Structures are given as C-alpha cells and as structure tokens.
Amino acid sequence: MLMTSEWAFILDEADELSAMILSSEPVKRLKEAYAIVYTDVELASQIQAFGRMKEHYEDVQRFGKYHPDYHTIMKKIREQKRALDLDDRIAALKLAENDMQDLLDEVSLIIGRSVSEAVKVPVSNPFFNSGSSCGTGCGTGGSCSCSA
Numbered sequence: 001m002l003m004t005s006e007w008a009f010i011l012d013e014a015d016e017l018s019a020m021i022l023s024s025e026p027v028k029r030l031k032e033a034y035a036i037v038y039t040d041v042e043l044a045s046q047i048q049a050f051g052r053m054k055e056h057y058e059d060v061q062r063f064g065k066y067h068p069d070y071h072t073i074m075k076k077i078r079e080q081k082r083a084l085d086l087d088d089r090i091a092a093l094k095l096a097e098n099d100m101q102d103l104l105d106e107v108s109l110i111i112g113r114s115v116s117e118a119v120k121v122p123v124s125n126p127f128f129n130s131g132s133s134c135g136t137g138c139g140t141g142g143s144c145s146c147s148a
Contacts, residue, residue: 021107026099033093043089050080101125 021027038044057077060067067073084090105123112121 017107021103024103026096026103030093030096030100033089033096037089037093040089043087046080046084050077050084053077053080 037047053073053076056069056073060070060073064070101124105121105125109121109123112119
C-alpha cells in the first residue's frame with residue numbers, strides 16, 4: 001500500500017487525537033491515583049502480596065475443594081481482597097480507571113460511527129451500549145440480537 005496524502009492526514013489526525021486523550025482530565029486523574037497507590041511502600045507491598053496469593057489461589061482452583069490448603073487459601077485471598085478494596089486510595093484508582101475506560105469507549109464509538117452506523121463497537125459500559133453497538137463482542141452465539 002502506498003503512502004498517500006490522505007493516509008498522512010489520517011496519521012496526523014490520529015496523533016492529534018492521541019495527544020488530546022493523553023492531556024485529558026481522566027488521564028491526569030489516573031496518573032495521580034496510580035502514583036498515590038504505588039509510591040506508598042506499604043500499600044504496594046500489600047498489592048504484591050495479593051498478587052502472590054492469587055498465584056496460590058489459581059493453583060488451588062485447579063484441584064478445587066480437594067486441595068489440602070483450599071479453605072485456608074480461599075479465606076486469606078478474600079481477606080486480602082477486602083482489605084485492598086476498602087482502601088480509599090485503591091478505590092480512587094479504580095474510579096479513575098473506570099473513567100479512563102469510559103473515555104476510550106466513547107472515543108471508539110465516535111470513530112466507529114463515523115465509519116458507519118452499522119459498525120459494532122464493543123464497550124465495557126452498558127450506558128454506551130445502545131444503537132448499533134454490540135456490547136461485549138457477540139460471544140453469545142447471536143443471542144444478543146445482533147446480526148453477527
């Protein structure tokens with residue numbers, strides 16, 4: 001495929017859109033929330049400990065209730081997850097991540113609809129799941145009533 005002036009224009013517009021997204025308020029809030037969470041040494045170590053516990057959990061899940069440490073691991077992982085979920089800094093990070101995902105979903109829908117109203121754009125937020133959007137990617141075998 002040859003590079004034409006139209007392609008160069010599209011690439012310039014994509015760079016401009018990328019710069020606008022990176023300078024947006026949701027990105028700034030996400031960076032701030034991420035910095036707050038991961039600069040706190042104690043909180044970062046809790047997150048790492050939870051990651052290690054998830055590895056044990058996945059190992060236990062292979063065998064289910066027949067694993068010798070099943071009840072212990074299941075209890076510990078729930079306790080660690082609850083402790084992390086109740087931390088205000090983690091909650092702020094999750095909200096910032098959701099806001100960023102909503103922004104990306106909205107931009108995707110605008111781009112998809114500029115091509116055609118029939119374009120199926122998977123989105124994570126049901127608020128954006130209207131019109132021609134297909135939602136979660138039609139993994140339901142057509143039960144989402146789209147024409148996949």
